[in-house]
Amino acid sequence: MNNPYGYINGRVRMMRTALVESRALDEAASTVNYQEFLRQISETPLREDLGDATAQGAGLGQLDEALSRNYLKAITQLRSIATGQPAREIEALLLRYDLQNVKTLVRGVQTGRSADDIVAGLIPAGTIPWSVLQGAAQSADVPGLAQTLSVAGGKLGTILRAAVAGGASSLLDVEVALDQGYYRAVLAGVRGTNVRRYFTREIDVRNLLIARQLRGGAPNARYFIPGGRDVSEADFLRIAGGDNSVSSPELQAITEAPDLGSAEAVARRLLDEASRNVAMADALGPGVALDFLRRKEQEIARMRLIGRAKYYGLGKDELQKELEGA
Amino acid sequence: MKNTAYKNSTVIAAKYLPALAVMTFATSAFAQEAATSDAGATASGLKAIGAGIALGLGAVGTGLAQGPIGAAAAGVVAERPEKFGQMAIWFFIPETLVIFGFVGFFLLRG
Numbered sequence: 307m308n309n310p311y312g313y314i315n316g317r318v319r320m321m322r323t324a325l326v327e328s329r330a331l332d333e334a335a336s337t338v339n340y341q342e343f344l345r346q347i348s349e350t351p352l353r354e355d356l357g358d359a360t361a362q363g364a365g366l367g368q369l370d371e372a373l374s375r376n377y378l379k380a381i382t383q384l385r386s387i388a389t390g391q392p393a394r395e396i397e398a399l400l401l402r403y404d405l406q407n408v409k410t411l412v413r414g415v416q417t418g419r420s421a422d423d424i425v426a427g428l429i430p431a432g433t434i435p436w437s438v439l440q441g442a443a444q445s446a447d448v449p450g451l452a453q454t455l456s457v458a459g460g461k462l463g464t465i466l467r468a469a470v471a472g473g474a475s476s477l478l479d480v481e482v483a484l485d486q487g488y489y490r491a492v493l494a495g496v497r498g499t500n501v502r503r504y505f506t507r508e509i510d511v512r513n514l515l516i517a518r519q520l521r522g523g524a525p526n527a528r529y530f531i532p533g534g535r536d537v538s539e540a541d542f543l544r545i546a547g548g549d550n551s552v553s554s555p556e557l558q559a560i561t562e563a564p565d566l567g568s569a570e571a572v573a574r575r576l577l578d579e580a581s582r583n584v585a586m587a588d589a590l591g592p593g594v595a596l597d598f599l600r601r602k603e604q605e606i607a608r609m610r611l612i613g614r615a616k617y618y619g620l621g622k623d624e625l626q627k628e629l630e631g632a
Numbered sequence: 633m634k635n636t637a638y639k640n641s642t643v644i645a646a647k648y649l650p651a652l653a654v655m656t657f658a659t660s661a662f663a664q665e666a667a668t669s670d671a672g673a674t675a676s677g678l679k680a681i682g683a684g685i686a687l688g689l690g691a692v693g694t695g696l697a698q699g700p701i702g703a704a705a706a707g708v709v710a711e712r713p714e715k716f717g718q719m720a721i722w723f724f725i726p727e728t729l730v731i732f733g734f735v736g737f738f739l740l741r742g
Contacts, residue, residue: 312700316707
C-alpha cells in the first residue's frame with residue numbers, strides 16, 4: 307500500500323526520458339567526422355555535461371570526462387532519491403559497477419598497464435569511492451590490489467581478497483570468484499521477485515559464457531555460479547564439454563553462436579530484453595531502476611564507441627559491428 | 633515477508649477503521665431515526681444505509697486509488713515540474729468514484 311517505489315519509480319521514469327534516444331544515437335553514428343559528431347551530441351540531453359569536450363582542439367580525453375560526468379550525475383541522482391530499504395536495494399544494484407571496476411583493475415594490474423590507462427577504463431559509479439579506485443590502480447600486483455581494496459573496497463574488495471588468499475591466480479579464477487561473490491551479495495540484497503528473476507537469468511547467461519570459455523580444456527565445477535534457474539551445474543559441465551543443448555530455447559542461441567564474441571552479443575541482447583521486461587512487470591519495485599541503470603550504461607558505452615570511431619575515422623560497417631556488441 | 637504483509641494489513645486496517653466506523657454509525661443513526669415512525673419507514677431506513685455506503689465506499693475507493701497515483705505523480709513532478717498539469721489530471725481521475733458515490737447518495741436520499 308505505502309510503497310516508496312511509487313515515488314522513486316516516478317522519478318526514475320522521468321530520468322529515463324532524459325536518455326539519448328536511439329534515433330539520436332543513429333544520427334550520431336552516421337555523422338561524417340568527429341566535429342560533426344560533437345555537434346550532433348550537443349543537441350542531446352548530454353549537452354549540459356559536455357563542457358570542454360566541444361572546445362577547440364579537445365580530444366577523446368575530454369569526451370570521456372564529459373560522458374563520465376554525465377554518468378556519475380545520473381547515478382548520484384538515483385542514489386539521492388532513495389532512502390531505507392529501497393536505498394539498500396539500489397546500492398545492491400550499483401554493486402555491478404564495483405564488479406566491473408574491480409575486474410578492470412585486476413585485468414589492468416595483471417597485464418601491467420599504466421595507472422592512467424586503468425583509470426580511463428573505470429566507470430565512475432558504484433559504491434567504491436573514486437579515490438580508492440584511483441589508488442588501487444597504482445598497485446604493482448593483484449595481491450597488492452586485493453590488499454588495497456579490502457580496506458575500503460566494500461563487498462567486492464573483501465571478495466577479491468578472499469579469492470586471492472584462497473589461491474585464485476588466473477584471470478578466470480579471479481573473475482569467477484568475483485562473479486560468485488557478487489551474485490551472492492546481490493541476491494541477498496534484493497527482495498523483489500521480478501528483479502530476482504532478472505538476476506537468475508543473468509547468472510544463467512554468465513554460466514553459459516563461462517562454459518563456452520572453458521571448452522577445449524577440462525570442465526571444472528568450481529567455475530559454476532550458483533543461483534541460476536535454467537542452467538544447473540550438470541548442464542554447465544556438459545556445455546563446457548562441448549554439448550550445445552540447453553533447456554531454455556532462448557539460451558540455446560548463446561551456446562550455438564559461432565564464436566565467443568557473437569555469444570556475448572546474444573547474451574547482451576537477452577539481458578536487455580530481460581531488463582525491459584522486469585521494468586514493465588515491476589512497477590512498484592527496483593526493476594525500473596535496474597532497467598534505467600542498464601540503459602544508461604549502454605548509452606554511455608555507445609557514445610564512447612561512436613566518439614572513438616569518429617575520432618579515428620573508423621568505417622560505418624565496422625562501427626555498426628562494434629555497436630551491436632556494445 | 634509474511635510479517636511485513638501482516639504489518640501492512642494491520643496498518644491499513646488501522647488507517648481505514650475510523651472511517652468505516654463513522655460510516656457505520658452514521659448510517660445506523662439515519663436508519664434508527666427513519667425506522668421509529670412506522671413500517672413504511674423501514675424502506676427509507678434501508679435507503680439511508682445504502683446512501684451512506686455509496687458515499688463512504690466511493691470515498692474509500694478514491695483514497696485507495698489516489699495513494700499510489702499521488703506518490704508517482706509527486707515523483708514525476710519532482711523531476712519535471714512542467715508535468716504538474718498532466719499529473720493533476722491523473723490524480724483527480726479517481727475522484728469520479730466519490731462523485732458516483734455522491735450521485736448514489738442523492739438518488740437514494742431523494
